[in-house]
Amino acid sequence: MTLVPFEEALDRLLRGAQPVSDVETVAIDGAFGRILAADLHARRTQPAFDASAMDGYALRAADLRATPCELDIVGESAAGHAFDGAMPTGGAVRIFTGAPVPDGADAVVIQENTERVSDRRVRVLEPMAAGANIRRAGNDFAGGDVLLRAGLRLGPAACALAASGGHGALPVRRQVRVAVAATGDELVPPGAMPGPSQTVASNSLAVAMIVRAAGGRVIDLGIVPDLRDALADAFRRARREEADVLVTIGGASVGDHDLVGPVLRDEGAKLDFWKVAMRPGKPLMAGSLGPMHVLGLPGNPASSLVTAELFLRPLVERLSGLPAAARRRKGILGAPVRANDHRCDFLRARLESGEDGGPARVVPLDRQDSSLLTVFARADALLVRPAHASAALAGSECEYVLLSLG
């Protein structure tokens, strides 16, 4: 197979992805990061009453014609404990932030602008306008208002608004299920000490985190040895568990033990492309196995992580029904770069803040070998060098992709 250009590969992958439509209800404290499945209406009005915005005294602005002037304190209104009576002319009610403004009062004077004359009397030092320091009922929202629109990914403030609007549970789209299999006889799980000729399955851990950052749920297929039967079993398990996406890591190249492609074909997968004109990540594989999307990531650590960021993450977002995130940004090259060949390069790079809030300086890190996690862990971004790009000097414009949590 010839190398598919990067943009075309991404486009082909995403074009075939239909968002999941199943809806479920989750308790609001578990809704962070989930996607709202329907417009959410307020079940109540907030504030439900005219509320004081300050600590001070509720009064009638018209009673302050000549200041300083003294008013009779006729009671108290605290948050959670309203003043029951009506406030007479010339009266004042001691009031605290968030407390209901008593009937008859139309302004709140902050206590710094008063002097307490006695238990029963307060002197107001300055005149004030009606409405001052009062938050009107419905100032934030009224019952029936649309608080949040379907399709929104729920963050802390949106969940707080939903709770304030009277909701304890929310309708959300079900999470996209992503089965992740690390393949290779040499792999041991994180935390275990590898024996001779072994290494730690570090990629699957990071890929799972990228899936979760994109809003997906991980089905961990563990470490699968380079054996046809074991791979076939893992792929069948992914289907049984109704994964939307099957991700394999490693075994994607052309070696005798690179069995992911052959076993996928035996299991009936249709491979759309294998090998993309990009560096790292050339042996990336994409296709489908029944209703499941299949993405075979190359095993080298940087290759796995770059392809997970650039293909898996947008795929999970698309299947979740999220709008395409614009993660490409323009920056300024922080070091000169060579002319590029036919593979689009994604160089691990550090970001430095730009002058006067301008675009960031993108500094490619020294070593770009695809096995280097030390380099990746220092990177905030991937500097994009398109196929056949000419050499560029420090200070010229460039494009970069922000990494997860970067």
Ligand SMILES: Nc1nc2c(c(=O)[nH]1)N[C@H]1C(S)=C(S)[C@@H](COP(=O)(O)OP(=O)(O)OC[C@H]3O[C@@H](n4cnc5c(N)ncnc54)[C@H](O)[C@@H]3O)O[C@H]1N2
């Ligand atoms: N003759 C050729 N050889 C290779 C080519 C090629 O075109 N012709 N392409 C190279 C490129 S580019 C890449 S990328 C790698 C991809 O190889 P595989 O996807 O088959 O990966 P493996 O051989 O299984 O592993 C490569 C490397 O990564 C380590 N690995 C694998 N899985 C994990 C994991 N889950 N966590 C951490 N490390 C992992 C593995 O131990 C190997 O060291 O192929 C080149 N070869």
Ligand code: MOO
């Ligand atoms: O693509 Mo490989 O990913 O160059 O190491």
